[in-house]
Amino acid sequence: MKFLESGTNEFLIIRACALFMFLYGVYLIYFVVSNPGMDYLLWKSFFEGLVIKVFSTLFLISFAVHTWLGTWAIGSDYFTPARLGGFSKIVYVSYRFICFLIVLIVFIWSLIIIW
Amino acid sequence: MSAVIPVSHLQTLRMNIYRFNPSIDDKPYMQDIDIEVPTDKDIMVLDALHLAKVKDPSLSYRSSCREGVCGSDGMNINGKNGLACIMPLSEAIKRNKLTLRPMPGLPVIRDLIVDMxxxxxxxxxxxxxxxxxxxxxxxxxxxxxxxxxxxxxxxxxxxxxxxxxxxxxxxxxxxxxxxxxxxxxxxxxxxxxxxxxxxxxxxxxxxxxxxxxxxxxxxxxxxxxxxxxxxxxxxxxxxxxxxxxxx
CATH class of the missing domain: 1.10.1060.10 (Alpha-helical ferredoxin)
Structure with missing residues (x-):
């Protein structure tokens, strides 16, 4: 079975990405809480560090993969012939295209902002 | 099949049952059937169905062992799937009404019978x-x-x-x-x-x-x-x- 056709791989990838995003979020919250008088300059200098740039990029990759797999699961649940009949294919393809566009735009735009 | 319950205290129960006979009906519909049920003892939903079938013999459903072993009479009882033969009316009835539908998600052959x-x-x-x-x-x-x-x-x-x-x-x-x-x-x-x-x-x-x-x-x-x-x-x-x- 191909790597991406394995339900186990998908299951693990989705959760690993979610865990990484959760830890990244916790670290961001910790940073904000531990700097009560934070201003724009501190915030800017925080995101200028190489390590946080790398981790932010990893966060974005996690977001893109998690969203792509997650929206695929939702789409293949809801937009099925059992629910939508003959329209299911066109609705599903349109939905996937819109998801792809949103993920791509958010990913590239965020990368430009971070780097 | 006996549909007579030998008790003196009876009350009317309105059963709201999904009906569909593809050979004569264009689309499914819900039918109200009033039955008399005892007030001094509990009966099962399957017993109530037997009473409803006396009123309307065209009503169709599966049943066999009537003790929760054969798994024939699975149906949607007041919105929740269950076996009619082991579901007491006292647990099933909501606002003195009993709504029965076939199990969802499978094609209906007739009334409460689905194609499994x-x-x-x-x-x-x-x-x-x-x-x-x-x-x-x-x-x-x-x-x-x-x-x-x-x-x-x-x-x-x-x-x-x-x-x-x-x-x-x-x-x-x-x-x-x-x-x-x-x-x-x-x-x-x-x-x-x-x-x-x-x-x-x-x-x-x-x-x-x-x-x-x-x-x-x-x-x-x-x-x-x-x-x-x-x-x-x-x-x-x-x-x-x-x-x-x-x-």
Whole structure:
């Protein structure tokens, strides 16, 4: 079975990405809480560090993969012939295209902002 | 079939029943049938159906053992799947009304009778029988009491279909997602110490749909008339799939 056709791989990838995003979020919250008088300059200098740039990029990759797999699961649940009949294919393809566009735009735009 | 209840205290119960006979009806409709039920003792939903059938003999439903063993009379009782023969009216009735529909997600053959082909096709895929490769022993394949105990809560499934037809994932992908009943049976044989096809069984469940479409809604656990836990069985299979990945 191909790597991406394995339900186990998908299951693990989705959760690993979610865990990484959760830890990244916790670290961001910790940073904000531990700097009560934070201003724009501190915030800017925080995101200028190489390590946080790398981790932010990893966060974005996690977001893109998690969203792509997650929206695929939702789409293949809801937009099925059992629910939508003959329209299911066109609705599903349109939905996937819109998801792809949103993920791509958010990913590239965020990368430009971070780097 | 006797439909007479020998009691003196009776009250009227309105049953609201899904009716559809494809040979004469263009579309399904709900029919009200008033029956007299005893006030001094509890009867089962199946008994109430028998009383309704006296009023309208064209009413169709499946039933057989009338004691929760054969799994024939699974239906949607006031919005929740269950077996009519072991569901007391006192538990089923809401606002003195009893609404009965066929189990959702399967094609209706007539009234409360559904076509369970999809359900049994999915069951067939998990090969619900012992598969052995080693030479047959002289007498039997023995199990320790502990190994036998691990099958408790799995072998009791009566294949009524209440769980699978309450599962949204099964409604949406009935041809791809095996459904809780079939997956419970799959785990029943994976967990069986005498079975020798664990790897092949797990291989068959490795794709994105067969097992992984379970989203943990747990409707299956909520409706199972035998009190079984298909979600736990699915979780056990998933853990097995993940752990063999790491080994």
């Amino acid at each position: 082909k999809t359900f049994f096709d999915q069951l067939e895929k998990v090969q619900p029988y012992l598969i052995t490769k080693s030479k047959n022993p002289e007498k039997e394949r023995v199990q320790s009491p502990q190994e036998r105990e691990s099958l408790d809560g799995l072998y009791e499934c009566i294949l009524c279909g209440c769980c699978s037809t309450a599962c949204p994932s099964f409604w949406w992908n009935p041809d791809k997602f095996l459904g809780p009943a079939a997956l419970l049976q799959s785990w029943r044989f994976i967990a069986d110490s005498r079975d020798e096809a664990t790897e092949e069984r797990l291989d068959d469940l490795e794709d994105s749909f067969s097992l992984y479409r379970c989203h943990g809604v747990m409707n299956c656990v909520s409706v199972c008339p035998k009190g079984l836990n298909p979600t736990e069985a699915i979780s056990n299979i998933r853990n097995k799939l993940i752990s063999r990945k790491g080994s």
